[in-house]
Amino acid sequence: MKSKATILGIDVGGTTIKFGVVKNNKIIFEYMLPTLAYENPGKVLSQLNIGVKKIFEVYKKSDFIGIGIGFPGKVDIETGIVTSAPNFRNWKKIQVRKSLESYKLPIFIDNDANCAALGELYFGSGNNLENFIMVTLGTGVGGGIIINKKLFRGESGGAGEIGHITIDYSGPKCKCGKHGCVEAYAGNNYIKQRTIQKLNEYPDSLILKLVDHNLEAIEPKIINEAAKKGDELAIKILKETGYYIGIGLANIANTLDIKTFIIGGGTSGAGKTLLDAIKQSIKNHGIHDIVRDVRVIQARLKNKSGIFGAASLVLSSQLYQK
Ligand SMILES: [Zn+2]
Incomplete structure (x- = not known):
């Protein structure tokens, strides 16, 4: 599945958050920040915002069709709320999508296992x-x-x-x-x-x-x-x-x-x-x-599976299928 669109894929892990700009089936830019999951949910959201801001300082926001976020927890994909995240301190029903709404881009969020499957479908061994x-x-x-x-x-x-x-x-x-x-x-x-x-x-x-x-x-x-x-x-x-x-x-x-x-x-x-x-x-x-x-x-995606998986959320959404 070839895609010329530019997508921001965010792989939230227990220790680091990886931000990747995906274009032409490649990660053309990568940026990493500590997750600070051991502090509090507010800190994690703040790290997300710092990373996204950084990406849009390097790349024009208007080139992006959307942001995909893979999260290691239980996600309500309709509301963009992460209801639970076992390795994150004091985490309870946190509005992750809302915290990035000011960027005015479509944002999709799902758990990391689902992202890994979609990543292999769009960019990896499951492509055909x-x-x-x-x-x-x-x-x-x-x-x-x-x-x-x-x-x-x-x-x-x-x-x-x-x-x-x-x-x-x-x-x-x-x-x-x-x-x-x-x-x-x-x-x-x-x-x-x-x-x-x-x-x-x-x-x-x-x-x-x-x-x-x-x-x-x-x-x-x-x-x-x-x-x-x-x-x-x-x-x-x-x-x-x-x-x-x-x-x-x-x-x-x-x-x-x-x-x-x-x-x-x-x-x-x-x-x-x-x-x-x-x-x-x-x-x-x-x-x-x-x-x-x-x-x-x-x-096939190995340690890139998180970013590609998150980016796949945008490709698999209604937005892109239309
Ligand atoms: Zn079990």
Whole structure:
């Protein structure tokens, strides 16, 4: 999908806000500010305004067709209110869109998981696909559902909570309070804990050397690096993680008959080892006729997914479809 329009994409994260000017399928200018989420909502809104102002000092505001904002929280897309944001101090029903109204541009806001799916649809691996499921592996496991080239939001905007599909109702407790969610196996901290538990059996693992025996420093990047160098434990952990994710995704495949799964986020950097394990597990757990030609591919946007995803909100809006 080519777009010549200029869009401001804003990726609000727990520690930094990234502002990106998107034009001709590229980010032509990028600017970053601390989010100050640990202070108060007013500070966060003020940072947003400072960043937007800065962009319009460099680029002519009249060239822009709109502003898209991806936010790590629950978003009411109609009102532009972020109703909750777990990692933001004192955050409760904050009018994010209204705080930027004075710029008199169309503003669209949605949660970061939905943005990631739209980003891959407009700018990434999902560009030529009618239907796909986006899975983002990070601290949490996020998801987005694209059907007929549109994001499926569900009846109350909550669709795509792939991380909280139960794969074992008596499994480990997830931070959502339920048991055996995909996230309780594939979220960063859970992967780290499983790795630490297994290190006793693999005292020579390269993982230990890479973190200089500081177990707290174990993270997906380290495990991916060790696996690429052939470390037995790292490969085992990735295969296991893929196995668990695949059970969850097989349920989605069975329900929706969607054949393509795009995997993004830090752990997806493991590449083939993880993707093949996910694919095999979907095949083992799904209905044969539905899953035999399933495709599991890597997200293309990597660390640019936040800005591109936010910009996609503008492209996917009514405004642009008309
Ligand atoms: Zn859960």
